[in-house]
Amino acid sequence: MSVPFHLLPADGAQSATRLDSLALCLLLLTGAVALILLVMMVVFCVRYRAASPANRAGAREKDLGLEVAWTLIPLLLFLGLYAWGAVDYAALYKPDPAATPVFVVAKQWMWKAEHRNGRREVGELHLPLGRPVRLVLTSQDVIHSFFVPDFRIKQDAVPGRYTSIGFTPSKAGEYRLYCAEFCGTEHAMMTGKIVVQPPSEFARWLAEGPRQPGMAQRGFALFRRYGCSGCHAAGSSVHAPDLTNLLGRRVHLQDGRELVADEAYVRDAILVPRKDVVAGYEAIMPSFAGQIGEEDLLAIIEYIRESGHDERAERP
Ligand code: HEC
Ligand SMILES: [Cu+2]
Incomplete structure (x- = not known):
């Protein structure tokens, strides 16, 4: 309008x-x-x-x-x-x-x-x-x-x-x-x-x-640089969840809560891992608070998002 x-x-x-x-x-x-x-x-x-002569009959209570x-x-x-x-x-x-x-x-x-x-x-x-x-x-x-x-x-x-x-x-x-x-x-x-x-x-x-290189591509490099891949890559000897297709996926947590993973969830998983521990895993992930800047965090999240959609993003 x-x-x-x-x-x-x-x-x-x-x-x-x-x-x-x-x-x-x-x-x-x-x-x-x-x-x-x-x-x-x-x-x-x-x-x-008060002074009006109007008819007041029929007034209803x-x-x-x-x-x-x-x-x-x-x-x-x-x-x-x-x-x-x-x-x-x-x-x-x-x-x-x-x-x-x-x-x-x-x-x-x-x-x-x-x-x-x-x-x-x-x-x-x-x-x-x-x-x-x-x-x-x-x-x-x-x-x-x-x-x-x-x-x-x-x-x-x-x-x-x-x-x-x-x-x-x-x-x-x-x-x-x-x-x-x-x-x-x-x-x-x-x-x-x-x-x-x-x-x-x-x-x-x-x-x-x-x-710059695409966000996901940068995220992939950061994923290795910060050692995430050491635990999260397929074939790692550490028992850590597979992050492919994580965004939008329903996640079950150790304390019985259930939520849908969005950017905010992944961000907290990286910075405050104790907050939401995934069911079936031990809380061994270290916190990366203070180590990863905002823009790098976003790139890592983009990498995690793309790793589900596009296989090539995993091996740029
Ligand atoms: C020492 C091994 C280890 C390292 C290093 C590590 N993680 Fe984890 N991560 C885990 C484990 C174990 C869990 C499951 C328990 C939990 O939620 O804390 C997890 C959980 C997660 C989750 C939630 C997964 C889900 O299915 O909901 C995300 C996201 C994640 N990590 C991202 C990262 C990123 C990004 C890095 C690097 C910056 C990283 N992790 C480094 C072990 C690790
Ligand atoms: Cu301002």
């Missing part, structure tokens, strides 16, 4: 359109309720004021039907709005795991992004038009917040953990990125640019330009 006179920021993503419709409905509904009450109040005040109606109808309307909001909220903050992940690392005072093929950028984020993306965010220092008003999305980037947000850009163009969490002297300058391109143009951009 487009609103005239730029009352609202542009809408560059489906999330923006949906949120605007929800906000408009909320405004209309609450506006209508307020208006009806106000008009009735004024009308009754004037009509039945009780009307169960009326009372039930004015309770139930608004209740259902507002519960409907609640459900609508909950669905939109889940779409943003529990994004589809199949959406293309893009990794964003915040630090004082810049936004760094890395795409799965190893293409990196600072202060800019290129995204394909019409494709669902899922940002996986973290921070190297303090809490920052990734805020794109034109997409109506905001998600904190928190040191020591991953957060994510999913959305689908719906209009090509450039959009402003802000940090929405006061993070130090140059917080106000911690801005960036989101560039939404048609998929073919995006693919060209992704393939060109300065780039």
